[in-house]
Amino acid sequence: MEKTFQPADIETRWYQEWESKGYFAPQGGDQAYCIMIPPPNVTGSLHMGHGFQEAIMDALIRYHRMAGFNTLWQVGTDHAGIATQMVVERQLEAQGASRQALGRDQFVDKVWEWKAQSGGTITEQLRRLGSSMDWSRERFTMDPGLSEAVQEVFIRLYREGLIYRGQRLVNWDPALHTAISDLEVVSEEEQGKLWHFRYPLSNGEGHLTVATTRPETMLGDTAVAVHPEDGRYAHLVGQTIDLPLTDRKIPIIADDYVDREFGTGCVKITPAHDFNDYEMGQRHQLEMINILDDNAAINNNAPEAYRGLDRFVARERVVADLDSLGLLEKIEDHTLKVPRGDRSGVVIEPYLTPQWYVDAKTLAQPAIAAVEQGDIQFVPKQWENTYFAWMRDIQDWCISRQLWWGHRIPAWYDEAGKVYVGASEAAVREEHGLGDDLVLRQDADVLDTWFSSALWTFSTLGWPEETPELATFHPSSVLVTGFDIIFFWVARMIMMTLHFRKEVPFHTVYVHGLVRDVEGQKMSKSKGNVLDPIDLIDGIQLEPLIEKRTAGMMQPQLAKRIEKSTRKQFPNGIEPYGTDALRFTYFSLASTGRDIKFDIGRIEGFRNFCNKIWNAARYVLMNTEGEDCGQQDGGDLALSLADRWIIGRLQETEAAVADAVAQYRFDLASQALYEFIWNEYCDWYLELSKPVLWDENASPGAKRATRRTLIRVLEAWLRLLHPFMPFITEEIWQTVAPLAGKAGPTIMLQPYPEADLSAIDKAANADIEWLKNVIIGVRNIRGEMNIPPGRELTVLLKNGSDADKSRLEQNATFLKKLAKLADIGWVEPDEETPLSATALVGELEILVPMAGLIDKEAELARLAREIEKTEQDLARVEGKLSNASFVDRAPPEVVSKEREKAAALEQALGKLREQVERIQTM
RNA sequence: AGGACUAUAGCUCAGUUGGUUAGAGCGCUACCUUGACAUGGUAGAGGUCCCCAGUUCGAAUCUGGGUAGUCCUACCA
Numbered sequence: 001m002e003k004t005f006q007p008a009d010i011e012t013r014w015y016q017e018w019e020s021k022g023y024f025a026p027q028g029g030d031q032a033y034c035i036m037i038p039p040p041n042v043t044g045s046l047h048m049g050h051g052f053q054e055a056i057m058d059a060l061i062r063y064h065r066m067a068g069f070n071t072l073w074q075v076g077t078d079h080a081g082i083a084t085q086m087v088v089e090r091q092l093e094a095q096g097a098s099r100q101a102l103g104r105d106q107f108v109d110k111v112w113e114w115k116a117q118s119g120g121t122i123t124e125q126l127r128r129l130g131s132s133m134d135w136s137r138e139r140f141t142m143d144p145g146l147s148e149a150v151q152e153v154f155i156r157l158y159r160e161g162l163i164y165r166g167q168r169l170v171n172w173d174p175a176l177h178t179a180i181s182d183l184e185v186v187s188e189e190e191q192g193k194l195w196h197f198r199y200p201l202s203n204g205e206g207h208l209t210v211a212t213t214r215p216e217t218m219l220g221d222t223a224v225a226v227h228p229e230d231g232r233y234a235h236l237v238g239q240t241i242d243l244p245l246t247d248r249k250i251p252i253i254a255d256d257y258v259d260r261e262f263g264t265g266c267v268k269i270t271p272a273h274d275f276n277d278y279e280m281g282q283r284h285q286l287e288m289i290n291i292l293d294d295n296a297a298i299n300n301n302a303p304e305a306y307r308g309l310d311r312f313v314a315r316e317r318v319v320a321d322l323d324s325l326g327l328l329e330k331i332e333d334h335t336l337k338v339p340r341g342d343r344s345g346v347v348i349e350p351y352l353t354p355q356w357y358v359d360a361k362t363l364a365q366p367a368i369a370a371v372e373q374g375d376i377q378f379v380p381k382q383w384e385n386t387y388f389a390w391m392r393d394i395q396d397w398c399i400s401r402q403l404w405w406g407h408r409i410p411a412w413y414d415e416a417g418k419v420y421v422g423a424s425e426a427a428v429r430e431e432h433g434l435g436d437d438l439v440l441r442q443d444a445d446v447l448d449t450w451f452s453s454a455l456w457t458f459s460t461l462g463w464p465e466e467t468p469e470l471a472t473f474h475p476s477s478v479l480v481t482g483f484d485i486i487f488f489w490v491a492r493m494i495m496m497t498l499h500f501r502k503e504v505p506f507h508t509v510y511v512h513g514l515v516r517d518v519e520g521q522k523m524s525k526s527k528g529n530v531l532d533p534i535d536l537i538d539g540i541q542l543e544p545l546i547e548k549r550t551a552g553m554m555q556p557q558l559a560k561r562i563e564k565s566t567r568k569q570f571p572n573g574i575e576p577y578g579t580d581a582l583r584f585t586y587f588s589l590a591s592t593g594r595d596i597k598f599d600i601g602r603i604e605g606f607r608n609f610c611n612k613i614w615n616a617a618r619y620v621l622m623n624t625e626g627e628d629c630g631q632q633d634g635g636d637l638a639l640s641l642a643d644r645w646i647i648g649r650l651q652e653t654e655a656a657v658a659d660a661v662a663q664y665r666f667d668l669a670s671q672a673l674y675e676f677i678w679n680e681y682c683d684w685y686l687e688l689s690k691p692v693l694w695d696e697n698a699s700p701g702a703k704r705a706t707r708r709t710l711i712r713v714l715e716a717w718l719r720l721l722h723p724f725m726p727f728i729t730e731e732i733w734q735t736v737a738p739l740a741g742k743a744g745p746t747i748m749l750q751p752y753p754e755a756d757l758s759a760i761d762k763a764a765n766a767d768i769e770w771l772k773n774v775i776i777g778v779r780n781i782r783g784e785m786n787i788p789p790g791r792e793l794t795v796l797l798k799n800g801s802d803a804d805k806s807r808l809e810q811n812a813t814f815l816k817k818l819a820k821l822a823d824i825g826w827v828e829p830d831e832e833t834p835l836s837a838t839a840l841v842g843e844l845e846i847l848v849p850m851a852g853l854i855d856k857e858a859e860l861a862r863l864a865r866e867i868e869k870t871e872q873d874l875a876r877v878e879g880k881l882s883n884a885s886f887v888d889r890a891p892p893e894v895v896s897k898e899r900e901k902a903a904a905l906e907q908a909l910g911k912l913r914e915q916v917e918r919i920q921t922m
Numbered sequence: 923a924g925g926a927c928u929a930u931a932g933c934u935c936a937g938u939u940g941g942u943u944a945g946a947g948c949g950c951u952a953c954c955u956u957g958a959c960a961u962g963g964u965a966g967a968g969g970u971c972c973c974c975a976g977u978u979c980g981a982a983u984c985u986g987g988g989u990a991g992u993c994c995u996a997c998c999a
Contacts, residue, residue, distance in 0.1 A: 269999090389924095483994080611961045674946085
């Protein structure tokens with residue numbers, strides 16, 4: 001074995017081995033365990049959030065696979081309608097072509113080509129993370145089977161009246177030329193203006209002043225509204241206004257939506273271009289005048305002067321024209337929320353178009369009930385509130401998109417505009433008895449990507465066929481996802497699955513936090529703070545990293561800043577840390593209910609942990625290979641104290657890990673493993689094994705027992721660790737297993753360690769605790785007194801109990817070795833002792849004679865510190881005990897515990913003071 | 923506007939049902955290449971548990987009120 005762990009050497013080798021041997025496929029017991037991957041964008045690439053999420057899923061999957069479950073991790077990718085179409089359109093643009101010039105069929109072919117070309121990136125990256133998904137079952141949302149499921153769902157919902165077509169206001173993206181759902185609109189506060197206009201009354205008796213943030217919409221105004229109880233305007237209700245710049249008269253109406261306090265208390269109403277106005281228009285049967293075209297330029301419904309102008313040009317023109325008419329009262333600065341498309345970034349317009357909708361209110365009812373009843377549980381639970389809040393006020397879901405890439409809507413229209421929904425044109429004709437002479441035209445739109453994602457848990461398993469996989473693995477066990485897609489995806493999956501399967505899609509939703517950079521900023525391309533998980537695994541030089549972070553920047557000054565901060569943060573680039581270290585870092589940060597700040601220092605620490613594991617294994621192998629490790633039962637076995645102790649601690653660790661995983665506390669699991677492996681197995685157990693293995697006088701039974709324990713405990717914790725660090729554990733296990741009497745082609749399919757609580761040896765724990773304390777006592781003196789580590793000491797023990805005496809007898813060799821002692825022995829309580837530095841373990845005194853070694857003043861100073869600390873502790877405890885109500889009212893066991901503490905402290909204090917006196921008088 | 927979450931060592935974070943000497947990793951200080959590991963070992967320093975009040979014998983932990991930060995939802999023209 002190499003002296004240091006080299007992850008690159010082993011990772012790809014093992015992954016290929018696992019995949020090619022089919023280890024990821026379901027196999028195992030009657031109980032199924034299934035996780036559906038949140039399908040990443042097929043043409044996307046891996047980011048830190050994926051890395052985190054996949055690591056968690058893989059740990060759960062490997063854990064349950066080893067625990068004997070019939071385990072499926074369903075993998076697949078999403079066609080990501082808008083995102084993918086945009087990428088391909090940009091590529092066409094760069095070549096001077098366009099989607100329109102190409103035509104629909106050819107364009108869609110192009111997208112498929114792009115998918116074929118770049119679709120392997122993300123799946124290759126998932127493999128680099130060690131994710132053990134079943135690639136033989138990989139699905140894509142536009143596979144024939146999944147498309148069939150989409151069509152089936154659409155048709156059935158339509159027939160049930162739960163999908164309908166309607167003309168109403170939608171969020172229109174003027175850049176992408178498509179409707180988008182409410183969820184795809186992000187509103188940010190921006191600086192804007194509030195324009196105040198005078199609208200003249202038709203009767204010539206003055207005007208009303210209205211305010212707007214979007215002046216151009218006044219061209220489509222069809223009313224002015226005031227509050228019904230607003231005394232200032234009550235007499236005007238029913239009269240009309242001469243709408244400036246147009247030749248229209250519009251009514252003054254009363255509606256209690258109007259806020260009397262805001263502005264003048266008069267609101268211009270544009271039902272075709274504002275969601276609130278739309279509703280008011282419905283209430284008052286107002287005319288709806290659409291003044292925009294698909295590009296959000298002014299259309300022919302507006303006065304001629306404005307036709308063809310872009311909305312923002314028209315805005316300036318309207319303001320200028322009103323101003324010249326003397327109707328512009330004032331302009332104020334105003335911060336407002338501007339709605340923008342999450343993909344295009346352009347300002348969204350409420351726009352009147354025919355679209356398809358899902359009746360979400362109806363579907364939401366059972367979906368709410370499922371969570372209320374606990375059929376689905378969120379972890380952490382507080383996300384249920386978020387879910388309820390949204391579901392109880394859910395709006396109908398606009399599912400049609402004016403795109404070409406996606407599932408085309410299975411609806412056909414005749415020339416009269418009558419709609420027929422069915423699986424194909426032929427099916428529609430047959431069903432409705434339509435003659436061949438009747439021309440049918442398929443709906444041009446495709447479905448929202450999330451429509452197909454909503455079916456993911458069952459469409460991937462073969463639905464609408466009743467497949468064996470569906471029967472076995474549905475509902476799935478747990479969904480691992482970020483809170484950002486609870487509405488987009490989780491809620492919709494629950495609705496669709498309950499409707500079509502009459503069962504939940506999953507029993508648990510584990511909601512993890514967002515991965516942020518070290519300063520808590522969201523990672524984003526434009527901030528240039530993105531970390532690529534693959535770069536953390538393989539490492540990257542500074543220059544390529546800068547290149548990567550600044551590539552394709554629109555603004556050169558941004559690139560400069562990014563380069564500077566990157567140089568500062570990673571002056572030497574990023575070292576290769578390996579997948580295991582990266583994964584372990586994720587786990588250690590994965591406490592529930594908070595985002596994680598990714599600190600490069602942590603991953604370095606866990607890389608070191610990998611190295612520690614590697615070297616611990618080297619040590620064990622050096623001492624066991626070619627030796628009798630008691631593989632065959634029989635032969636003398638004389639377990640040492642340390643052997644019994646570490647076996648018990650292993651059980652406790654196994655229990656802790658199982659407990660942590662059951663609660664999705666990967667941070668606690670990783671911590672328990674780290675602590676056991678490094679602080680107990682390596683720091684203490686390996687050291688305690690040396691005196692046995694290197695002692696020529698030790699019995700063969702003792703040596704055999706120690707070798708056996710060394711190798712078996714190692715073998716067990718490799719399995720225990722495997723779901724979290726798959727590669728290093730597999731690599732080491734291959735060599736270790738036979739020596740531990742285990743056989744098998746892979747650690748992946750070995751049984752997961754289960755705690756045997758009867759093997760926990762409380763007495764051994766206490767004895768080891770004593771041993772550690774004595775050693776630490778001596779080391780402390782050595783360290784603080786600057787005694788060279790190589791210098792062997794003679795130590796005297798005093799005032800020991802019978803237990804201390806027998807403990808010393810049994811452990812003298814260990815003490816000598818670990819504390820570097822030439823000799824250790826007892827002195828009687830009244831016996832004269834040389835002047836010594838002392839440490840206390842309970843009542844036992846450890847004496848290190850000072851002659852020639854220890855400076856008198858230094859020891860006095862050390863004792864003074866010790867005394868001060870002890871005095872403080874004692875004062876606190878005595879304070880409690882002198883409080884009558886504490887003694888009266890606290891539980892007796894708490895009180896007696898405090899009393900014992902006080903006694904022990906008092907005694908220790910006495911001894912320390914005695915010691916000070918002795919040193920001073922010498 | 924409503925809601926959620928967060929605040930503990932210089933940094934990143936644990937801390938179970940109230941009773942600990944408030945912990946870990948990184949960083950820091952000193953010493954050490956001892957036959958697994960310097961990606962290491964040993965010892966050590968470092969905390970007003972955000973603030974105020976309350977409940978309690980006892981609060982990092984429970985309650986109320988503040989402060990600061992992050993996020994979500996809905997929005998007034």
